[in-house]
Amino acid sequence: MNSLRARAHLLFGRRSHQSLAPHQHLSPAVANDLVISTVDENSGIAMLTMNRPPANSLSMEMNEAICDSIKTIEANAKIQSVILSSTNPKIFSAGLDVTELVSPDKDRLPRFWNSLQQVYIDLYGSRLATVAAIQGHAPAAGCFLAMACDYRVMSAGDINSDTKKKHVPTIGLNETQLGIAAPPWMGQLLVRTVGFRQAELALALGTLFPPEQALAVGLVDDIVPHQKAESGEDQLIDLLPSQIKDQALNPLLQRAYSQARIYAKIPPQARVASKMVTREEHIFRMIAKRDEDTQHFCGFVTQKAVQKNLSAYVEALKNKSAKK
Numbered sequence: 001m002n003s004l005r006a007r008a009h010l011l012f013g014r015r016s017h018q019s020l021a022p023h024q025h026l027s028p029a030v031a032n033d034l035v036i037s038t039v040d041e042n043s044g045i046a047m048l049t050m051n052r053p054p055a056n057s058l059s060m061e062m063n064e065a066i067c068d069s070i071k072t073i074e075a076n077a078k079i080q081s082v083i084l085s086s087t088n089p090k091i092f093s094a095g096l097d098v099t100e101l102v103s104p105d106k107d108r109l110p111r112f113w114n115s116l117q118q119v120y121i122d123l124y125g126s127r128l129a130t131v132a133a134i135q136g137h138a139p140a141a142g143c144f145l146a147m148a149c150d151y152r153v154m155s156a157g158d159i160n161s162d163t164k165k166k167h168v169p170t171i172g173l174n175e176t177q178l179g180i181a182a183p184p185w186m187g188q189l190l191v192r193t194v195g196f197r198q199a200e201l202a203l204a205l206g207t208l209f210p211p212e213q214a215l216a217v218g219l220v221d222d223i224v225p226h227q228k229a230e231s232g233e234d235q236l237i238d239l240l241p242s243q244i245k246d247q248a249l250n251p252l253l254q255r256a257y258s259q260a261r262i263y264a265k266i267p268p269q270a271r272v273a274s275k276m277v278t279r280e281e282h283i284f285r286m287i288a289k290r291d292e293d294t295q296h297f298c299g300f301v302t303q304k305a306v307q308k309n310l311s312a313y314v315e316a317l318k319n320k321s322a323k324k
């Protein structure tokens with residue numbers, strides 16, 4: 001137990017009281033293209049915006065960029081909360097980049113999987129309070145990113161003013177629909193989020209929940225109707241990267257921001273210690289089985305039958321997109 005506590009300190013307690021970053025008031029966007037980070041030391045809030053068109057799918061480089069951004073923000077002791085968002089108004093993240101899975105390079109595949117495991121460790125185990133602003137679709141590992149946060153707000157959907165078409169985002173672990181299974185630690189996150197029976201059903205069926213249902217099962221904490229607010233918070237406007245500067249009146253981002261502010265006011269030692277109570281065991285269990293998990297993943301994904309399903313899925317995605 002003592003060693004668990006020591007390791008927990010490494011995971012959750014690291015750098016929480018040290019200022020490793022030079023003092024800054026409000027930083028301009030720090031972009032590594034795939035992920036854009038902005039921080040506001042006055043409010044103690046940062047924003048991590050995923051920016052990998054067209055769908056924020058998680059390639060190895062994208063996973064690494066997410067981890068790098070989390071670590072950079074964590075190194076600033078003035079920051080207590082981070083909002084995870086997307087530059088794409090219709091897609092939060094489409095999950096794993098499925099092209100990483102089809103006819104994979106045998107040296108890259110385990111590294112790719114390790115990069116996803118690291119996102120889990122760094123995001124789920126972050127000392128920061130994390131709020132997911134789920135504006136658009138969040139299937140599979142997109143749902144995982146949201147579940148790894150402390151709080152999830154989801155858009156109720158939107159009507160295109162020109163075409164009058166309704167856009168309703170969905171969220172869930174839909175892996176079985178691709179002929180694959182969510183890895184145990186990801187599936188367990190769903191169990192921890194929505195409870196055993198709902199998770200058992202949703203995992204088997206690959207259910208993608210629209211916002212109202214996601215709220216009803218507890219997969220998200222709040223849903224926000226898309227009605228532009230009259231006025232925005234100046235501090236939120238400053239935090240938005242240039243790519244989404246026009247989103248200052250977006251009610252979803254405003255709701256995420258107010259939740260991030262609530263978290264930022266809680267004494268960090270207490271908040272982090274309480275996070276440890278619910279998360280440390282799960283994280284350590286995964287770390288202990290990390291290599292086994294990688295081997296299982298590589299073995300599973302490279303099976304002939306699985307490759308056939310994945311190829312067909314990627315083809316269908318491309319055809320769907322081409323028909324638009």
Ligand SMILES: CC/C=C\CC/C=C/CC(=O)SCCNC(=O)CCNC(=O)[C@H](O)C(C)(C)COP(=O)(O)OP(=O)(O)OC[C@H]1O[C@@H](n2cnc3c(N)ncnc32)[C@H](O)[C@@H]1OP(=O)(O)O
Binds near residue numbers: 321
């Ligand atoms: C033991 C463990 C073993 C295995 C575990 C493996 C775990 C896997 C977890 C995963 O995350 S698997 C990935 C699952 N993801 C999906 O099934 C999502 C697929 N995408 C969609 O359903 C839709 O794209 C969307 C609902 C997210 C958005 O729909 P829409 O707005 O209509 O956009 P398009 O479908 O036209 O897509 C736009 C563009 O993006 C490309 N794309 C979409 N998803 C992915 C993806 N996951 N990876 C790579 N690329 C993706 C799509 O092909 C289009 O690209 P174009 O260049 O053709 O425009």
